[in-house]
Each structure stands twice: as structure tokens, then as C-alpha cells.
Amino acid sequence: MSTPxxxxxxxxxxxxxxxxxxxxxxxxxxxNGLSTAGSITIDLDAESAEALGGLLGRTVEARRTKIExxxxxxxxxxxxxxxxxxxxxxxxxxxxxxxxxxxxxxxxRKASLWAQLDAELRAVGLQAxxxxxxxxxxxxxxxxxxxxxxEAGVLISQICSVLGALQPALDGEEPAARWELAQLASSHTxxxxxxxxxxxxxxxxxxxxxxxxxQPEPTTAxxxxxxxxxxxxxxxxxxxxxxxxxxxPPGDSPWAAMMRSRADLGxxxxxxxxxxxxxxxxxxxxxxxxLIRICENPQVLQAAxxxxxxxxxxxxxxxxxxxxxxAVADLHLRGIQAxxxxxxxxxxxxxxxxxxxxxxxxxxxxxxxYLDAVASLIPLNSLTLPTAVARCTWDTDxxxxxxxxxxxxxxxxxxxxxxxxxx
Numbered sequence: 001m002s003t004p005x006x007x008x009x010x011x012x013x014x015x016x017x018x019x020x021x022x023x024x025x026x027x028x029x030x031x032n033g034l035s036t037a038g039s040i041t042i043d044l045d046a047e048s049a050e051a052l053g054g055l056l057g058r059t060v061e062a063r064r065t066k067i068e069x070x071x072x073x074x075x076x077x078x079x080x081x082x083x084x085x086x087x088x089x090x091x092x093x094x095x096x097x098x099x100x101x102x103x104x105x106x107x108x109r110k111a112s113l114w115a116q117l118d119a120e121l122r123a124v125g126l127q128a129x130x131x132x133x134x135x136x137x138x139x140x141x142x143x144x145x146x147x148x149x150x151e152a153g154v155l156i157s158q159i160c161s162v163l164g165a166l167q168p169a170l171d172g173e174e175p176a177a178r179w180e181l182a183q184l185a186s187s188h189t190x191x192x193x194x195x196x197x198x199x200x201x202x203x204x205x206x207x208x209x210x211x212x213x214x215q216p217e218p219t220t221a222x223x224x225x226x227x228x229x230x231x232x233x234x235x236x237x238x239x240x241x242x243x244x245x246x247x248x249p250p251g252d253s254p255w256a257a258m259m260r261s262r263a264d265l266g267x268x269x270x271x272x273x274x275x276x277x278x279x280x281x282x283x284x285x286x287x288x289x290x291l292i293r294i295c296e297n298p299q300v301l302q303a304a305x306x307x308x309x310x311x312x313x314x315x316x317x318x319x320x321x322x323x324x325x326x327a328v329a330d331l332h333l334r335g336i337q338a339x340x341x342x343x344x345x346x347x348x349x350x351x352x353x354x355x356x357x358x359x360x361x362x363x364x365x366x367x368x369x370y371l372d373a374v375a376s377l378i379p380l381n382s383l384t385l386p387t388a389v390a391r392c393t394w395d396t397d398x399x400x401x402x403x404x405x406x407x408x409x410x411x412x413x414x415x416x417x418x419x420x421x422x423x
Contacts, residue, residue, distance in 0.1 A: 124164030169231035255279035296342035332359025339363035
């Protein structure tokens with residue numbers, strides 16, 4: 001982009017000997033609300049004093065010097081630069097910030113957000129609860145809405161929607177509904193992971209549960225789990241296991257017979273590391289050449305069990321535990337086909353890369369599958385891809401496609417397709 005200042009003049013103004021003057025001047029005019037009133041005081045050496053004197057058209061001594069901004073503005077306008085101090089500062093250092101105006105806008109935005117929180121609490125019937133002022137004070141002290149930045153308004157809506165769903169339990173009554181955490185998140189936030197342990201929404205909701213039930217704010221995983229359970233929400237009952245549906249090992253051992261019996265009864269099995277070491281690793285989980293599909297999220301396996309699908313399914317429950325990794329690797333070593341499906345987001349692709357490196361193929365996870373899933377989304381289920389996908393080991397076009405479109409697709413959004421493959 002061309003500038004209104006001749007190149008030779010701009011080079012002179014960009015000289016390092018004037019840099020400290022421009023830095024101090026920028027700070028002052030931004031504090032002044034972009035006014036050239038006032039002055040700056042700066043220590044000048046011989047070179048900077050000579051350069052400033054040439055600009056002002058008078059002798060300036062090499063010492064601590066007070067410079068009136070109005071004089072500097074007038075000198076620049078009369079010089080070959082032919083523009084004022086504000087224009088020069090922007091050309092040299094980028095756009096100026098009107099700091100008083102920014103502070104005013106920030107204060108107004110914060111006030112608007114707190115007003116929105118009050119209004120949405122009122123909409124779900126919670127505004128008059130005695131625990132609410134304490135909870136809001138805690139949110140202010142923690143700077144939770146500030147941390148949400150531009151998503152603060154959306155965060156408030158999600159928090160209040162979740163609290164509305166939990167209202168009977170918050171009031172000490174029997175919960176109106178029993179929720180799986182991912183189900184609650186899917187229904188009242190922008191995805192199945194909206195209430196994961198590190199999310200701002202989960203932090204705010206758990207603070208509200210603690211305030212409503214007279215419990216301390218949770219500081220451990222167990223405390224968070226106990227709070228969720230206290231209001232009828234089951235946070236996670238599969239950690240450290242690999243889950244299996246319809247698994248029928250062909251061997252003659254008691255463990256293989258038990259697994260076939262459980263499959264016949266339509267029961268989901270949680271296989272622990274202890275069970276792996278004692279029995280599960282001793283024989284194949286299927287015949288060579290058979291296919292076992294694997295999913296990332298427990299909600300998918302839960303739906304498969306509810307539909308009583310015919311084909312076997314394993315679930316690694318997010319980032320695989322040791323037992324999950326051992327089980328997938330063993331399938332490959334024994335010549336059993338494994339096909340994996342997970343979330344189309346950066347974390348999901350990272351997990352899929354790990355599973356792929358253990359010998360599993362992709363299950364509906366190439367770039368065309370992603371495009372088909374995007375085309376089927378409704379606006380409510382459109383989730384911005386929070387982090388770029390670094391790489392994908394099984395489809396080099398997938399990472400490029402996801403980063404270009406910028407949407408995340410959780411497994412639950414394509415559940416129907418996955419179940420069709422398992423029937």
C-alpha cells in the first residue's frame with residue numbers, strides 16, 4: 001500500500017535514532033484519546049537530539065528534554081512529510097488505540113454480559129435462588145467471562161440452558177431426568193464435548209452446583225464427578241477400560257465363553273487392564289480376517305447396544321487408555337481387521353493417527369466422508385474447528401479439507417451412518 005509520505009522522508013522518520021521518541025509519543029496520544037495535547041519527556045543522546053532538532057527546526061540539546069506534542073505535530077505538518085503526528089505514528093507503528101474509548105467499550109460490554117446473564121437466569125427461573133449472588137461473585141472473581149472473549153455471550157446461553165435442565169436437582173428435588181454428560185452437553189451446548197472437564201461451561205456449571213448444594217468448589221476429578229452425580233449427571237463410568245459390544249472370541253477358554261455369553265445376552269463389557277493381563281490377551285478376540293469396528297465416543301457404543309446391532313464394536317473412550325492401545329495392536333498382530341472412526345476435529349484426528357499407527361484402517365473418515373458430514377449439518381450442530389489439524393496419516397487431503405472448511409464434526413452427528421454399518 002502506498003503512503004502519503006515520500007519514501008526518502010519515511011526512511012528518515014524511521015531512523016533508529018528517532019524510534020524512542022515515536023514510542024513515547026504513541027503511548028501518550030493513546031492515553032490522551034488520540035489527542036496531541038500534552039508532552040513527553042525523554043533522554044536524548046547527540047544523534048537523537050540532532051535528528052529531532054532538524055525536524056523541529058531549532059537546536060535541541062542532548063539531555064533530558066520535554067517535547068510538546070503539539071509542537072511535534074505542527075513541525076511534521078510543515079515538513080516534507082506533509083501530515084500530522086497521528087498519521088506518522090500509524091505509518092511507522094500501525095493503527096493507534098484510543099485507550100479511554102476502549103476502556104469505556106470494555107466496561108459497557110461487561111455490563112451487557114452480566115445483564116444477559118441475569119436475563120437468561122430469569123428465563124430459566126433461577127434468578128431469585130439464594131445461591132445465585134455467591135455464584136456470580138465467584139464468576140467475576142475468576143474472570144470466567146473475560147476468558148471466554150468473543151464467545152462470552154454464547155457461553156452464558158450454554159451455562160443457563162444447562163442450569164435450566166438441572167433446575168429441579170439444584171432445588172434439592174429428585175432430578176427430573178437422568179443424563180449422560182455427553183448427552184447433556186449435546187442438548188444444551190454446541191456439541192458432545194461442551195461440558196468436558198476443562199471447558200469454561202463445565203467450570204461455571206460445577207461452580208453453580210457447588211453453590212446450590214452448599215459444597216466447596218471442586219478442585220479434583222473425583223470432586224467434579226461427585227458434583228455431577230449429585231444432580232443426576234453421569235460424567236464418565238468407563239475410564240481406564242475398553243468397551244466391547246457383540247464380541248465373540250472363538251477360543252475355548254472360560255473368558256472366551258463368557259464373552260460369547262455376554263454378547264448373546266446383549267450386554268456391553270468393560271474390559272480392564274487387569275482383565276487383559278489375566279485372560280483377554282491370551283487368545284484372539286475374533287477369527288483372522290474378521291472385522292471389528294472401533295469408535296471413539298461411548299455414546300456411539302451405547303447407541304449400538306440400544307439398537308442391538310449384529311456386528312461387533314469396540315470403544316476406546318476418547319484418548320485411549322493403555323488397555324485400548326494394547327487391544328487394538330493385538331488385533332493387528334493376530335490378522336484381525338480393525339477399522340476406526342472418531343471425531344473430525346484436531347484432537348480426534350490425533351487419536352485416529354495413534355490408532356492408525358497400530359494397524360487400524362479408517363472407518364468413514366476420509367475427506368469425502370467429512371464433506372458428506374458437513375453437507376448434512378444443521379446450523380445448531382455447526383461447530384467451529386477450534387484448532388487446525390496438523391496432519392492425517394491415512395488421508396493426506398483430510399487435514400487440508402478440514403482446515404479449509406473450518407468445521408468440527410463429532411461422531412454423534414453421523415451416528416445413523418455408523419449404526420447402518422453395524423447392522
